Amino acid sequence: MDNSFVAYLQLLEILAFFSGYPIIFLLVKYFDQFPGLKSITKILFQSLPFSYGLIGLLFLGFEIRNAYPEFDIAHFQHPYLIFWGILSLLFLVPKLINQSSWSLYHSLVFLLIMIKNVFETYQLDSSHSQIKNYMNIYSISLGFNLAILLLAFLSKILLQRSNPRSDS
Amino acid sequence: MKNFTNQSLLLILILFSGYGYIASCTQDAISPLPAAASNAPVITRGTDILLPKSMTVGDTSAWKLDKAHCNVMWSTNYVGAAGLLTGRFNQFGMHDVTDDKMLNYVTAGQPLKDTSWAFYENEPSKTYFNGYVQINQSNTGEPGRDAGCNITTLGTTAIVAGTQNLTVTNLAKIKTTDVKFDPTSNDYIVTLNLTWKGTLAAPLTKSVVGRLKYIRRNQVQFGTSAAYSVFGFQLKFQLNARDFGIASTSISDKVDIECNMNFNNK
Numbered sequence: 001m002d003n004s005f006v007a008y009l010q011l012l013e014i015l016a017f018f019s020g021y022p023i024i025f026l027l028v029k030y031f032d033q034f035p036g037l038k039s040i041t042k043i044l045f046q047s048l049p050f051s052y053g054l055i056g057l058l059f060l061g062f063e064i065r066n067a068y069p070e071f072d073i074a075h076f077q078h079p080y081l082i083f084w085g086i087l088s089l090l091f092l093v094p095k096l097i098n099q100s101s102w103s104l105y106h107s108l109v110f111l112l113i114m115i116k117n118v119f120e121t122y123q124l125d126s127s128h129s130q131i132k133n134y135m136n137i138y139s140i141s142l143g144f145n146l147a148i149l150l151l152a153f154l155s156k157i158l159l160q161r162s163n164p165r166s167d168s
Numbered sequence: 169m170k171n172f173t174n175q176s177l178l179l180i181l182i183l184f185s186g187y188g189y190i191a192s193c194t195q196d197a198i199s200p201l202p203a204a205a206s207n208a209p210v211i212t213r214g215t216d217i218l219l220p221k222s223m224t225v226g227d228t229s230a231w232k233l234d235k236a237h238c239n240v241m242w243s244t245n246y247v248g249a250a251g252l253l254t255g256r257f258n259q260f261g262m263h264d265v266t267d268d269k270m271l272n273y274v275t276a277g278q279p280l281k282d283t284s285w286a287f288y289e290n291e292p293s294k295t296y297f298n299g300y301v302q303i304n305q306s307n308t309g310e311p312g313r314d315a316g317c318n319i320t321t322l323g324t325t326a327i328v329a330g331t332q333n334l335t336v337t338n339l340a341k342i343k344t345t346d347v348k349f350d351p352t353s354n355d356y357i358v359t360l361n362l363t364w365k366g367t368l369a370a371p372l373t374k375s376v377v378g379r380l381k382y383i384r385r386n387q388v389q390f391g392t393s394a395a396y397s398v399f400g401f402q403l404k405f406q407l408n409a410r411d412f413g414i415a416s417t418s419i420s421d422k423v424d425i426e427c428n429m430n431f432n433n434k
Contacts, residue, residue, distance in 0.1 A: 022181060023182070023185065026175075029178075030175060111181070115184055122191055128194060131191050134192075135192040
């Protein structure tokens with residue numbers, strides 16, 4: 001038996017972390033244009049790169065847990081994609097924490113992989129069970145990214161309240 | 169312009185999400201599953217009618233018991249708790265040994281013709297069997313047991329050379345009372361009357377149920393000899409030795425009997 005099934009599962013794991021981010025990002029950006037929501041969406045928008053960095057941190061922890069105790073590179077079926085995912089940690093670096101558009105571009109890689117796979121499997125899998133898998137993962141990713149964003153949002157509000165001069 | 173790009177991207181992503189969720193909730197028409205395999209046993213019965221008639225040599229419609237290639241075997245757990253004790257009866261036949269025939273016969277061959285049976289493959293109600301064994305002819309391969317404890321334990325008398333002992337003390341016989349199809353196989357369920365004196369004062373008749381397997385007739389031919397046909401029966405049943413007064417602790421209550429009978433039409 002080859003590693004194709006393991007590779008498929010590992011891909012789903014990676015997508016579960018990052019594929020939901022772009023639509024969350026774009027929704028926040030969309031609601032940001034309504035003046036009535038500005039006060040909330042501004043903080044939300046500022047929280048996006050930080051939340052993305054947090055997701056990268058959780059992803060790193062997840063991969064370390066998967067690799068433990070052998071830490072063998074052969075365990076990883078998508079090393080480049082994992083490396084790309086871990087790069088999201090850079091959005092925790094102060095100089096990049098305001099580069100929200102970059103976080104969108106970074107996460108679009110994962111979403112494009114998902115879109116490609118969904119369209120590819122549509123013709124091959126008559127029961128669409130693989131598409132169900134992808135969409136389940138996508139839903140989980142949406143919820144996960146939303147939860148992390150809310151966490152980042154609350155953290156930012158608490159930080160602002162404890163230090164009113166803090167602006168970023 | 170930037171807002172327009174973002175909104176276009178958002179629209180694309182929403183469309184993709186909608187497409188994905190809808191696609192995941194549908195599936196292509198699946199051709200109907202094939203019918204489930206039947207669990208019913210495959211039972212095929214022919215229409216063979218096999219009769220001994222008068223066992224005239226050369227009459228190919230008369231089936232003769234090929235005793236030299238038959239056996240009647242018994243087995244029981246040693247002391248009721250260990251491995252099997254086994255043995256066979258050296259002398260047996262397929263004749264209805266009525267009281268007037270329960271005699272000592274001075275002969276080395278079959279004392280009575282093996283003609284008390286009939287087999288109708290597709291009409292079990294017409295099928296019947298009679299059979300007997302000479303108890304003192306039990307052969308375990310251990311002469312000390314066969315001529316020793318077996319004789320006293322089974323309430324019979326020792327073998328007299330050149331004599332076939334079909335007297336009441338040495339005779340166990342079976343007679344079918346009902347033969348019917350086994351609904352789960354090609355076999356037949358046979359109800360038998362087993363009559364044996366054992367160590368009792370008089371013979372006891374017990375009804376037992378057994379399974380009869382018919383090994384279909386086939387034609388065989390060897391070398392330049394004329395072709396002939398053969399078929400077989402295998403009958404299995406169980407009896408309780410204690411019913412017949414057998415008190416030996418060496419053998420279990422339950423004794424399994426297996427009769428393998430071969431016939432030919434030479």
